[in-house]
Amino acid sequence: xxxxxxxxxxxxxxxxxxxxxxxxxxxxxxxxxxxxxxxxxxxxxxxxxxxxxxxxxxxxxxxxxxxxxxxxxxxxxxxxxxxxxxxxxxxxxxxxxxxxxxxxxxxxxxxxxxxxxxxxxxxxxxxxxxxxxxxxxxxxxxxxxxxxxxxxxxxxxxxxxxxxxxxxxxxxxxxxxxxxxxxxxxxxxxxxxxxxxxxxxxxxxxxxxxxxxxxxxx
Amino acid sequence: xxxxxxxxxxxxxxxxxxxxxxxxxxxxxxxxxxxxxxxxxxxxxxxxxxxxxxxxxxxxxxxxxxxxxxxxxxxxxxxxxxxxxxxxxxxxxxxxxxxxxxxxxxxxxxxxxxxxxxxxxxxxxxxxxxxxxxxxxxxxxxxxxxxxxxxxxxxxxxxxxxxxxxxxxxxxxxxxxxxxxxxxxxxxxxxxxxxxxxxxxxxxxxxxxxxxxxxxxx
Amino acid sequence: xxxxxxxxxxxxxxxxxxxxxxxxxxxxxxxxxxxxxxxxxxxxxxxxxxxxxxxxxxxxxxxxxxxxxxxxxxxxxxxxxxxxxxxxxxxxxxxxxxxxxxxxxxxxxxxxxxxxxxxxxxxxxxxxxxxxxxxxxxxxxxxxxxxxxxxxxxxxxxxxxxxxxxxxxxxxxxxxxxxxxxxxxxxxxxxxxxxxxxxxxxxxxxxxxxxxxxxxxx
Amino acid sequence: xxxxxxxxxxxxxxxxxxxxxxxxxxxxxxxxxxxxxxxxxxxxxxxxxxxxxxxxxxxxxxxxxxxxxxxxxxxxxxxxxxxxxxxxxxxxxxxxxxxxxxxxxxxxxxxxxxxxxxxxxxxxxxxxxxxxxxxxxxxxxxxxxxxxxxxxxxxxxxxxxxxxxxxxxxxxxxxxxxxxxxxxxxxxxxxxxxxxxxxxxxxxxxxxxxxxxxxxxx
DNA sequence: CTATAACCGAGACGGTACGTCGCGTCTTCGG
DNA sequence: CCGAAGACGCGACGTACCGTCTCGGTTATAG
Numbered sequence: 001x002x003x004x005x006x007x008x009x010x011x012x013x014x015x016x017x018x019x020x021x022x023x024x025x026x027x028x029x030x031x032x033x034x035x036x037x038x039x040x041x042x043x044x045x046x047x048x049x050x051x052x053x054x055x056x057x058x059x060x061x062x063x064x065x066x067x068x069x070x071x072x073x074x075x076x077x078x079x080x081x082x083x084x085x086x087x088x089x090x091x092x093x094x095x096x097x098x099x100x101x102x103x104x105x106x107x108x109x110x111x112x113x114x115x116x117x118x119x120x121x122x123x124x125x126x127x128x129x130x131x132x133x134x135x136x137x138x139x140x141x142x143x144x145x146x147x148x149x150x151x152x153x154x155x156x157x158x159x160x161x162x163x164x165x166x167x168x169x170x171x172x173x174x175x176x177x178x179x180x181x182x183x184x185x186x187x188x189x190x191x192x193x194x195x196x197x198x199x200x201x202x203x204x205x206x207x208x209x210x211x212x213x214x215x216x217x218x
Numbered sequence: 219x220x221x222x223x224x225x226x227x228x229x230x231x232x233x234x235x236x237x238x239x240x241x242x243x244x245x246x247x248x249x250x251x252x253x254x255x256x257x258x259x260x261x262x263x264x265x266x267x268x269x270x271x272x273x274x275x276x277x278x279x280x281x282x283x284x285x286x287x288x289x290x291x292x293x294x295x296x297x298x299x300x301x302x303x304x305x306x307x308x309x310x311x312x313x314x315x316x317x318x319x320x321x322x323x324x325x326x327x328x329x330x331x332x333x334x335x336x337x338x339x340x341x342x343x344x345x346x347x348x349x350x351x352x353x354x355x356x357x358x359x360x361x362x363x364x365x366x367x368x369x370x371x372x373x374x375x376x377x378x379x380x381x382x383x384x385x386x387x388x389x390x391x392x393x394x395x396x397x398x399x400x401x402x403x404x405x406x407x408x409x410x411x412x413x414x415x416x417x418x419x420x421x422x423x424x425x426x427x428x429x430x431x432x433x434x435x436x
Numbered sequence: 437x438x439x440x441x442x443x444x445x446x447x448x449x450x451x452x453x454x455x456x457x458x459x460x461x462x463x464x465x466x467x468x469x470x471x472x473x474x475x476x477x478x479x480x481x482x483x484x485x486x487x488x489x490x491x492x493x494x495x496x497x498x499x500x501x502x503x504x505x506x507x508x509x510x511x512x513x514x515x516x517x518x519x520x521x522x523x524x525x526x527x528x529x530x531x532x533x534x535x536x537x538x539x540x541x542x543x544x545x546x547x548x549x550x551x552x553x554x555x556x557x558x559x560x561x562x563x564x565x566x567x568x569x570x571x572x573x574x575x576x577x578x579x580x581x582x583x584x585x586x587x588x589x590x591x592x593x594x595x596x597x598x599x600x601x602x603x604x605x606x607x608x609x610x611x612x613x614x615x616x617x618x619x620x621x622x623x624x625x626x627x628x629x630x631x632x633x634x635x636x637x638x639x640x641x642x643x644x645x646x647x648x649x650x651x652x653x654x
Numbered sequence: 655x656x657x658x659x660x661x662x663x664x665x666x667x668x669x670x671x672x673x674x675x676x677x678x679x680x681x682x683x684x685x686x687x688x689x690x691x692x693x694x695x696x697x698x699x700x701x702x703x704x705x706x707x708x709x710x711x712x713x714x715x716x717x718x719x720x721x722x723x724x725x726x727x728x729x730x731x732x733x734x735x736x737x738x739x740x741x742x743x744x745x746x747x748x749x750x751x752x753x754x755x756x757x758x759x760x761x762x763x764x765x766x767x768x769x770x771x772x773x774x775x776x777x778x779x780x781x782x783x784x785x786x787x788x789x790x791x792x793x794x795x796x797x798x799x800x801x802x803x804x805x806x807x808x809x810x811x812x813x814x815x816x817x818x819x820x821x822x823x824x825x826x827x828x829x830x831x832x833x834x835x836x837x838x839x840x841x842x843x844x845x846x847x848x849x850x851x852x853x854x855x856x857x858x859x860x861x862x863x864x865x866x867x868x869x870x871x872x
Numbered sequence: 873c874t875a876t877a878a879c880c881g882a883g884a885c886g887g888t889a890c891g892t893c894g895c896g897t898c899t900t901c902g903g
Numbered sequence: 904c905c906g907a908a909g910a911c912g913c914g915a916c917g918t919a920c921c922g923t924c925t926c927g928g929t930t931a932t933a934g
Contacts, residue, residue: 676907
């Protein structure tokens with residue numbers, strides 16, 4: 001687990017009147033309760049049926065409290081779901097192929113959670129028309145999880161399975177490419193094609209990917 | 219090319235009484251007008267702001283006429299967008315790599331259309347909670363476009379770039395896998411990572427994929 | 437029973453093209469079935485919930501057939517209900533008071549039928565904004581039932597309970613007045629005050645009316 | 655006179671939580687604006703064409719605000735119209751007959767208002783299938799206006815035109831009877847027979863009624 | 873015996889209103 | 904100043920009927 005990067009994906013800042021720091025401070029438990037309630041609501045209702053009122057009710061909080069902290073349903077959901085992706089890790093299984101296969105299955109499992117699958121596509125759909133949301137997704141999910149690719153490469157390089165890269169620019173480009181290929185293939189298989197990402201599929205995919213990786217660095 | 223498969227994406231059946239074929243027939247122009255209006259509405263408003271009322275108004279049709287033909291916004295949008303995917307084709311560029319690169323760029327271009335990008339993720343998000351919609355997406359989009367993979371393989375085999383496969387079951391599995399990898403990578407790059415799918419990226423992706431393909435059949 | 441006055445309150449005339457009398461004639465059973473269905477629908481659904489579609493379905497007839505014969509729900513209902521009022525009669529009970537009491541109770545009973553009570557007030561409400569409907573009510577219901585007042589007076593005069601009137605104009609005015617007083621009181625008691633019109637009430641009302649009648653002719 | 659009874663015709667209660675008196679209070683101006691708008695809409699459109707949307711628009715209020723306060727169009731209209739009946743009064747004209755004649759003409763004038771005539775029959779028609787509405791009409795209109803009968807009798811008794819009644823039960827029954835006769839006759843003449851309630855008719859009706867009243871108490 | 877014309881059923885059509893739901897804001901009271 | 908409660912204006916929902924229309928098919932009279 002890597003988790004503790006910034007922890008605070010956070011949202012709207014308190015009003016802070018001209019005087020600075022007066023008045024009742026925001027309840028801290030509320031934040032956690034709201035995010036938890038959001039996930040519960042996603043599980044039960046799904047993205048499109050989730051409502052701010054329902055989340056507020058589950059969290060035992062007034063609707064106004066939600067709006068004081070998040071500007072919209074989209075941002076709230078990104079924050080609520082992003083943390084789930086931090087649970088992904090890359091245990092060392094001894095070979096590049098085994099590592100890839102492991103993370104693919106782990107990612108597939110994460111995408112099977114009802115809150116994840118419905119929320120991820122939902123916010124991505126919204127982000128096509130919302131620049132700010134696109135940035136939020138990138139920073140809260142995409143960029144955070146590229147660590148897995150980096151880590152995998154480092155291990156493979158340490159094992160001698162992959163060469164060290166000279167050009168840091170090329171390395172970055174490859175990181176992005178591999179991330180899109182892995183994440184994209186799993187997401188597409190699981191959510192668009194709607195077929196199971198099982199051990200068999202993971203194995204075949206890994207073969208394809210790993211044998212392709214060699215030619216990237218040449 | 220435009221795949222002359224029967225256009226039977228179709229929707230609610232008229233409620234033909236048991237006796238057979240009575241009553242005023244459904245207007246055929248209306249269908250086309252509605253689908254066109256749906257795409258126009260997607261362009262202008264995007265998935266989440268699209269309303270049945272707006273589509274009806276654009277099509278010059280009563281709201282009830284929409285509901286008579288499609289059970290929900292989701293199904294309507296799938297039908298409206300699916301046809302756009304049929305425009306994809308695989309022109310023969312002389313080599314497997316060139317063919318892949320061509321179709322990747324073509325697909326990327328399709329995903330840049332505002333109606334496509336907003337609608338695709340939108341309906342996929344909904345489909346996570348709707349079995350019927352999942353089937354509709356699969357049959358109207360996913361299965362139809364796998365023809366591109368099949369066609370590419372045949373050409374490569376004819377050119378001697380790829381071996382002929384003995385086991386039809388394995389061949390089918392590979393088709394699915396390749397489709398998910400290609401479509402998934404492009405969609406993820408374009409919509410989740412929100413980075414441009416340009417010639418450079420297409421080239422690198424193609425290198426990765428094509429060199430991986432060899433090891434699949436062994 | 438007096439019934440057979442004109443019987444035909446009737447409605448829209450057939451199209452009768454320029455040639456005159458050709459083409460398929462209107463089904464005669466349909467008319468009766470529709471009026472019966474209208475009453476059934478009134479019983480079950482009441483005035484405001486009655487729909488043309490429901491009536492048509494009950495009558496086993498297409499909606500178009502209804503509209504070919506009646507211009508509106510209002511006219512249809514007047515025709516359907518008017519005939520019920522023709523069932524009122526004035527049996528000779530030996531005295532003016534007894535006759536009045538009898539007809540009051542009979543009228544009250546008629547107003548207890550669900551089809552009558554809901555329809556009568558409904559069409560009257562509509563008639564406040566519809567001159568033609570007002571006329572139709574007057575001719576199909578009001579004027580037809582004034583026969584009861586005339587008959588009652590004749591009997592009373594024959595018995596010597598009431599004097600013969602010299603001025604036919606005054607006689608007509610009195611007929612109208614008495615009709616409005618009797619019908620109005622019963623309707624108001626039953627439908628507005630929503631109290632039962634029982635024997636006790638009928639008796640008291642009759643005392644009031646009959647003792648007042650004497651002074652009219654002086 | 656305008657009967658200063660408590661204006662408690664009132665409608666849906668705010669959904670005060672168990673704790674008591676929290677949340678934003680209902681706008682008080684809205685109530686008046688809505689009732690006024692209802693009357694305006696009745697004048698212009700009549701009972702059957704009146705819509706909740708139109709009333710809301712006229713009142714400058716959202717449709718939901720109407721539904722928060724009144725359960726249905728029927729109840730709203732009763733409340734809107736009931737207050738008009740409170741304008742009836744019984745000026746002392748020196749004799750029972752003159753008083754009756756006066757109130758009959760006054761009532762007739764009230765029934766000539768387009769909002770009154772269309773609404774009264776409309777709600778009564780609905781009330782035939784709605785116990786609650788029946789009660790509301792009784793308490794908001796019928797029972798409130800019986801004050802006129804009581805007042806008229808008291809004056810007549812003070813003048814010696816009518817005897818004092820011994821049995822309070824009989825007195826109550828007579829009150830009801832007289833109210834139904836007067837109101838019923840006027841309503842029937844004006845709305846069912848659709849003939850003018852003019853001075854001449856009022857005079858003849860008064861003769862009939864007053865001479866009948868004597869025999870009631872004997 | 874065949875036109876021709878009006879009828880009939882079925883059901884789709886463009887509309888209008890419905891009553892409900894969720895949004896995001898606001899207004900109150902109390903901490 | 905925060906927080907709960909809940910009313911507010913708004914706008915979309917999906918449904919129900921309206922009265923009209925367009926079909927294919929039926930049943931009369933007129934030629």
